[in-house]
Amino acid sequence: MSYLELAEHSVKFEELAIHASLRAQGFNKSGGTWHPPLGAEDAADLIVASTYRRYTGVAQMFTPFFGLPGPNDLQETYLRLESAQAKLSTGGDGYVDPASQRLIGADPVMNGMSAVEAAMQDWRGVAAEQFKGKFLKPWPAVTANQFTLLAVLAGAIKAEIALWTEARRNVDEIAHLALTALQSTGGIGDPKMEVFALTVAASVFSVGAAAIATTAAATSLTLTVAGAAAQAAGAVPREDAPKVAIDGGTAQGIVDQTLNALNALAFEIHQKETEIAYGLAMGLVVVTSHKDLFTAVRPWLADQTSTTITTDSGLGENL
Template sequence: MSFDELMEHARDIQAAAIAAAMKEKGVREAPRPGDPPYTPHPGEDAARAAIFSEFADVPSLFEPFAMTPDPASFDGLLQELSGGMNHLSSGRMPDDPITGDTYLVNVLLDRVGATESYLDQWTGDGGDKFRSKFVHDFSSIVTNQFIGCAVLRGALEAQKALWLNARANIDTVAHDTLTALDNMGHCGQNQWTMTWTIVASVAAVAAVPLSAGTSLLGAAAAVTAVGAAGQVIAAHQLNPKKETHYHGETAAVVIEQMRRGVAQAIGEIQQGEQLIAGVLRSLHASIDQHRGMFVSPRPALLDATPSTVFDDKYLGHAR
């Protein structure tokens, strides 16, 4: 069975449930155009209508899942974030803290630190602040930006994994339901187990440091990062997979168990989304609270005028 055929599966479930329920209750199908008419049994038409009504919601239960995001749609954004991390790789943290992937150092970033020796002749307050607030802290700020970008990429990986597993899990719900409807009346109890992988596909990585050193803040800030469980190789605590057991010997009970499975899938998606959202809120709060750890200070030279640009506050004068 394929996820692309989910709505076809839903209609097959509805038809199978109706057929099974009619057989259980001794209700015949209504005569089709061209078939010889027959006299309905007492209450047969009403019973048939009740059966159709009982299972009328089956396709609509699966319809929202058919419109879930395509996991492949995240690939372009993931590639863009990887490109950003390539630009931000300063060498102080060569590995992605979420996945452990290694990024080559962007040698262009070394040129900022190399400018310090050329600025020895720049005197005054402007020169001192440029060296201490921009050049000296540049590597730490870029490293923090690299980690922030890694957290965003991890969140996208987690989203991709969540929807990939959500599609697989709901397809399994449909498959198991069809199998259960087919197995009714066989020897033995009609039981099946669903293993949920949606939340388990999102791995939580706690306390990823936002600074390789503490030059910008007395103590390094921290966030919680997430990523796809299959990608995360840093220390992490995985959410265990969940199992739900179902059973049913009548069409009504099997479909009720299916509804329970659909509700479970929705709950799993919501839980995974909440985990990812919590991580992003934490990252946003850390950046908002410690903006100076991610963005270099505004250059004082921007406030200079032609008449003041050579004052000690700005360019100063050469020694």
């Protein structure tokens, strides 16, 4: 069974619900016609029509889950953010991604700023002091914060990939178990209880300690990073996930249990989306309130004119 066949399986679910209900009432189908049990001939048409009315439309409970975002559709965005992280990774050995805990090695181009700093040691003048104090000195903090911000975005995308991977897997599992339960109802097969965990519940975690380089007056600032748990279904910690059950009882009981399972899944999806959105919202607040921590200042020389560029307020002198 595949998620891409969910619409087809929802139609089958409705059909089996009708059939299971009629069989439970003693009807048998042959040659495309329902045959009533002995003694119910006079009311047969009414019972069949009533049963069809009762279950017609139950397939629509799966409709909200058609067209869930495809994990592969987000992969390119994640890879682009990951590539940008690599270009902003500086320091001795690089930076550790706060969401994945993966070490991203230092980019040699970005680390070239240390050579620039060495070359500037003998430069004197207003522009020189401005460049050293307001550009070179905060450079490591600014790049580290930009790296962390990218980690927030990449972590959110990775979390979305995990979320929708498990959401598709879970709704497919619900459809599969519901069909199996209906097929074992009404005298066909042995009814049995099927219990499974909503693995979407464990697909996302939040890291609330992604520190950013700040001034002494703002040492408490952090970014909340949403991350993804293991992608493989077997690796997701199921003991933390809510359990839902579908058994082979009555047709109506199975329809109700299936609806409850789908509602539980929708709730878990909403909860995980809220986690991701919260992390991004908190990050936005930090960035918009402290733009100086994420943006290098405009170099003093950029605003000099042809008249001032060669003065002490411009290029100054090289000792």
